[in-house]
Amino acid sequence: MKYTKQNIEKQRKVLSSDKVRKNSSVSLFLFKYVFIVSIILIVAGLGLGVGFVRGILKTTPQITKNSVHSKGYITTIYDNKGQTIKTLSNHDSNRIYTPLSSIPKDLQHAFIAIEDERFYSHNGIDLYGIIRATFLGIRNQSLSQGGSTITQQLIKNNLLGIQPEKTMMERLERKIKEQSLALELEKIASKKYILEEYLNAINLGEGTLGVQTASQKYFNKDVSDLTLSECAVLAGITKNPTRLDPITHPESNASRRLLVLQNMLDQHYITKSQYREALRDDVYTRIQKNAAASTTKKNTNSYFEDALILQVVKDLKSKLGYDETKAYSAIYSGGLKIYSTQDTAIQNIADSITSNPANYPKATKVALTCSFTVRAASGETNTYTEHNLLHYMKTHKLGNSLVFQNASDAKETLAKYKHYIKDKGAMIIDETSQPTIQPQISLTIMNQSNGSVEALVGGRDLKTSDLSLNRATTSTRQPGSTFKILSAFLPALDKNHMTLGTVYDDAPYNYNDSNRPVHNYYKGYKGYSTIREAITQSMNIVAAKTISDVTPKTSFDYLTKLGFSTLVSNEFTSNGNVYTDITQSLALGGLTYGVTNMELTAAYASIANGGMYNKPVLYTKVVDQNGNVLLSNKPTKKRIMKSSTAFLLTDAMKDVIAKGTGKDAKLSSPMAVAGKTGTTSNNYDYWFSGYTPYHTASIWMGYDNNTNFNSENTHKKLWAKIMNQIIQTKSEKTKNFSKPSNIVKAKICKESGKLAIKGVCDHDPRGNCIITEYFEKGTVPKQTCDTHVAVEICKKTDKLANKKCPKSERIKKVYIVRKNGSHGKTADTKFLLPKKYQSNSCTMH
Structure with a gap:
């Protein structure tokens, strides 16, 4: 355009025309309208946004320092030396809380470098990180690019919880809550507190929560001992604990570890030499070795651990008022420290010997238990057990016992029974079956000085489940002759002023309340016998006569004080029957329900402990996560018998092993040892309870379902093997049982229990009857023997010699005479005075 005067005037006229002015007014109106509407929309959008945010914040929980503290932690069980033997956890508690001071700086810096490099400078929200994450999200068309700070991750893990976010609105809502709470948390908590809680909360794969548990899992070491390379491995897991698992995906974790180390170098947490050294570390080979070793460890609780858990649950309920749920929750997620009494060396010995098949009879068999839920054609549902199986077996002539020669025979019979059920038109909708090796075993080993249970074996063969049948603590079995010591001879010596030299006649005898005869385990009778001999040779008749004189009620009272909880005073059944253990058969272990191994061991431990009873304990204390002692299990000694009684019983039970029924339990060392055998009359149960000056142990062997068998003295041999190895492993010095100062010796006649007459008692036709016996001071007999009588016979007339009979014609003979009040027929009738x-x-002289 040429800017001449003429052209300019022409353009001015055009611009000032009515048409142009009209179009300009319309354009200005439209612009104002659009601008005003835009402002209104922006303001409305801001209002809605503010309202939306306010609505979210109203549903956001209040935050405190405690609210972000992890609630579930691993409970650790320690042995009596303070070594970890077991950890207990549930799905949300596999963590061990560790203070930041015990977490190496390299590990702290590794997480900060890869997860939140501006952790120490931001106020809970990293704006630069958010902008960067948003940009990457737009570029990659994803809103999952991160940007969360460590503070936000802590809130997500411990306060808001990890929940699925299906829509963009849900993800936006979660982010707003996280950022709001992050700002609040940073106002009330220090960076140190936040980092400590975060490192104890994060999921690091393989079911581990927190850096301490992960360190033990992957490296088998405490977190404080981690190297820089190992720190980088753990920090690399967090982004994706499954895909970056260093055991299952070492290559992926290695790439992430390289990035962690590079970030640490770039952010000046490490030097180049540290960086190069960490890169050279063959860390994944170590991880694989640790993983291989951990798979060989059993996850199922041991019998000791099962019993320990139950005892702690019981005490939490009775002493602290916990209910069942709270007690178990405390154990499996409360981060408790349970200090047990288990001696790991002794437990390993017990497990090794009792699990070795070579230590058992060759004719090992299998018992079968089973349960079926069966739906009949009519729709009715019933449960069948092994009792139904046994009925089927008897009906179809497949056998009369649920004990089979081997597991294959058991499975074959079970399969036939299942076909039988199905052939009747029924459907098996659920089933469980368990073949169990037989005979079974139980063992308890205690330190008698304080009641600590050092080892438990609740059965042999593989233990496949927790809190299963524990034959040492929950199974009750008839104790047989082990009860003679506790029920008959203990109260006889302790209260009835009897002695080891007290004599009873081992002769035919019936129980007082019936015509039922008492039988010895051996044939025939041994005649006049001392209590020492009755203990050594396990004489049933002498024990029955002794408890009759003591009275069953006195015996029952002693047994109750000795901690037996399964005895029955008077029990009335629904059909009107009355059961009681206050009977004469108590002497031989004839009980309504039987006893547990652990309670029998504790009773014998009281004898070994000089008459002081300690209730068996499986832990010394339970400490909570904050170091407070919740439960304390200090020994509570209680005198049950005189120390002299304990010594006398011990000395007699030394003879049981030296020359009596327990010779198979003799030790290979000169260590002092005492004990008592026990076998039920039907050969269902075999026992040996004994002790050294250090440990008391009881072993039981039998079939779970009461089957007659011959143990071949296996239980006694096992007992000796275990005690021999304990003595050797623990380097226990040989010593004898301590003798109280009020124990004295005296020579007595073993036929009468009274002071021996020299020249008479030593001329018994069966041999010398003079013995030296221990007595409590004041109980030595004052009367001389009245069982033996010496007579002079005239050779010529075979009658009593008189004063006129020449000395050369006289013969001296010694006979026994019948005791006044003796029960039954004297066994040695041929030695009675004619x-x-x-x-x-004599009438000749």
């Missing part, structure tokens, strides 16, 4: 020598004297 009637012809009782009154008729």
